[in-house]
Amino acid sequence: MLPNMDDYGEVVVTCLIVLVRVVFSLIDYRFMYEVLGLLCLSSAAFFTEVAVSRNNNLRLFNPRLDTSAGILMGAVCIPSVLVGRLVQRKRTASTWLDFNQLEDFKLHFWSSVTASIGLLVYIWVALSYRQSSMSIKRERKSWMIFAAVILFLAILLPVKVLNVAFLVSFSIWIMNHIIQVFPHCTSLGEAVLVSNGLAVYLSNAFAHVFDKTLFDGYSKDDSVPAILQGILIGLLCIPWLSKVVATGLTKFLVFCHFKQKNTKEKYHSAISFYIALFVASIITIGWLQYFSVLDKFFFTWVLEFVLQDIRRLYLCCFWAFVILMSAIPFYMVKSTKFEQIMVRKVFHVMVVVMFIPALTSQQTFLHLAFSIALAVFVVIEMIRIMRVPPLGEPVHRFMTAFTDARDSDLLILSHFSLLIGCALPVWLNGSTHDRPLARFAGVVSLGIGDTMASVAGYNFGSMRLTQTSKKTVEGTITGIISMFLASIFIQCMLLSSSFTITELMSLTVAVIGTGLVEAYTTQLDNFILPLIFFTLLLV
Structure with a gap:
């Protein structure tokens, strides 16, 4: 049992x-x-x-x-x-x-x-x-x-x-x-x-x-999805390359009769990591160039792709501004006046603000942006875990300010999983126009549904789902209703598209199913909820 x-x-x-x-x-x-x-x-x-x-x-x-x-x-x-x-x-x-x-x-x-x-x-x-x-x-x-x-x-x-x-x-x-x-x-x-x-x-x-x-x-339309493959392969190579470089560097220092001290060991690991990062970047670019996915050098291709549409440049500036504003929650969480769970949901709201404009008209660009952001987040987490100077300690202090019970000092998943949860529906949905709401699955389930459920449950919840659960009936119902209303607003107002009976039925099943998963699961909901919402929207 x-x-x-x-x-x-x-x-x-x-x-x-x-x-x-x-x-x-x-x-x-x-x-x-x-x-x-x-x-x-x-x-x-x-x-x-x-x-x-x-x-x-x-x-x-x-x-x-x-x-x-x-x-x-x-x-x-x-x-x-x-x-x-x-x-x-x-x-x-x-x-x-x-x-x-x-x-x-x-x-x-x-x-x-x-x-x-x-x-x-x-x-x-x-x-x-x-x-x-x-x-x-x-x-x-x-x-x-x-x-x-x-x-x-x-x-x-x-x-x-x-x-x-x-x-x-x-x-x-x-x-x-x-x-x-x-x-x-x-x-x-x-x-x-x-x-x-x-x-x-x-x-x-x-x-x-x-x-x-x-x-x-x-075709040229397939270049952006293929970039994610190259980035992922390069990221998987970094730990292995770092270990190989560190072993080789250690043997070289021993051969030269060089005694390592604690401070030297820190710089030793930093050198190994940055060399591995450089080699992994070459592997990624080489993968993309060798298989003719891109017809230009990677960074040149990305720059030209961004400049093809002035709206993409505006989006980059807007994202930079919102990311700079993320310093505000950092100072909020330091204050005892604000509960950490409420401050953490600020990042979920930021997801809605950042990504809905791009999801309505710049899906391909957002696909590329998510791929590059994945690389940045993974590298930053590696730097934090290994305490690689000079950014290791500052990044660690910033990230640990927003951790919850699901995070540990060894591995912090909250920020990383939030990005992945929003990106997965975009990566999976492709360029099809069938079920246009599906690409919003991450933003709606995490940025709206999960946030509203937490806020309502924390402030107004009184009926626990079970005796041992922290989730409340009020929070779950609020999350389901908010996802349903947000989905209708996005499709009818932002996408200027009406619902068919089948789509409305799938949306109803999707919001109820996702709300129940959010209520009962003990898994990392930033991973699970977007996938559940996405697959139920496609029925």
């Missing part, structure tokens, strides 16, 4: 969302296999969560304190989003090229299912062996199990053997890395979600390495 009522509520809400996704997908019989795959994955994830939540097994995975396993949510979130994109692509498909892209989306879905199944099998194996020391014989047995899983998935699912091997091994490596390097910083479900997403996304990117003809077909 599950440990408490809050966890039970999260599981029930997740099951209802999957059920809604399945029912609406069954309208088209061509998605029958995908629906069955999602149902089987959901069942496997449910039983895995029950097993992990029993007998205090969750502690074996170093989760964040006071959080549920979240395996069901983490395992089905990405596949549910991809089913939604599959249905959306089917609605807009009109030519043979569109139907070829439909097959690509199906492949992405099955890749996500493959990664999730691999992670679930790994969790079961870990449950079997982590309670006792892993002997060589048992270790060999576990590798045999993984080899059998890879072969079975390659035969059963429409995914190539090499792709299955990469998806399973890379997703497991990422999840292991998160659990071991950042203990008690994430829930197990969040680790599954991030590992699944990175594995699927990078498998598509690395497929282009072995089949360069896919890049030959890139």
Whole structure:
């Protein structure tokens, strides 16, 4: 049985969302296999969560304190989003090229299912062996199990053997890395979600390495999405490069009989990091240039892209002004007159102010801006974690002023996850005009729904959802109503588009589902809520 009522509520809400996704997908019989795959994955994830939540097994995975396993949510979130994109692509498909892209989306879905199944099998194996020391014989047995899983998935699912091997091994490596390097910083479900997403996304990117003809077909409109691939690959290289450079530099200093002191070690790590950052930048630019994604040098291309439309330059100036104003919440939180939770929601309001103007008319530019902002945020967090001079300590003091119970001194996720939550719907939605409200999913769910729920619940809430929950009925209802009204205003007033009956029905389901997830989940809602709202808007 599950440990408490809050966890039970999260599981029930997740099951209802999957059920809604399945029912609406069954309208088209061509998605029958995908629906069955999602149902089987959901069942496997449910039983895995029950097993992990029993007998205090969750502690074996170093989760964040006071959080549920979240395996069901983490395992089905990405596949549910991809089913939604599959249905959306089917609605807009009109030519043979569109139907070829439909097959690509199906492949992405099955890749996500493959990664999730691999992670679930790994969790079961870990449950079997982590309670006792892993002997060589048992270790060999576990590798045999993984080899059998890879072969079975390659035969059963429409995914190539090499792709299955990469998806399973890379997703497991990422999840292991998160659990071991950042203990008690994430829930197990969040680790599954991030590992699944990175594995699927990078498998598509690395497929282009072995089949360069896919890049030959890139148009100028595809350049901006491809930049995100290059940036992500470069970011993943930084920790590995930093470790390699630090090891080489240490050996060089030992060879030169140079004794390191504490101050010297700090500059030693700084030199290693900046060298790794420089090399990773070269890798990113080289990736983009080699595969002919860009016809110019990266920085030249970005500058020309911004200057193509004067509104993009105005947006950059506006964003710079709003970011400078973020210093005000820093001084507010230092004052005892303002509660930290209220000050933190100022950043959510800033999200609405910054991104809604760009979402209405500059989606492609916002896609690029989010990609560059991702690189900046990740590099800044690395500098903070490693305390790299001269910015390490000042950045640490600024970031820790807004932390909550879900953050730790080792890894601060709030600011980073807020950016990712707003960016994911933009990255996922592409340039399609079907369901135009979908690209606003992050801004509406986080900037409006989550903010209004917190403000109303904190100031006026009196009826707790459960005895142990901090969430209130008043806050949840306020969040749902605010998302519904904001969505109607955005589509009718800003986008000058009316609702069809189907769109209005999907919006109603989306705001209720997202509101219930916000109320019951113990996962990082900045990650989860935009994905849930996005996939339900596509039904």
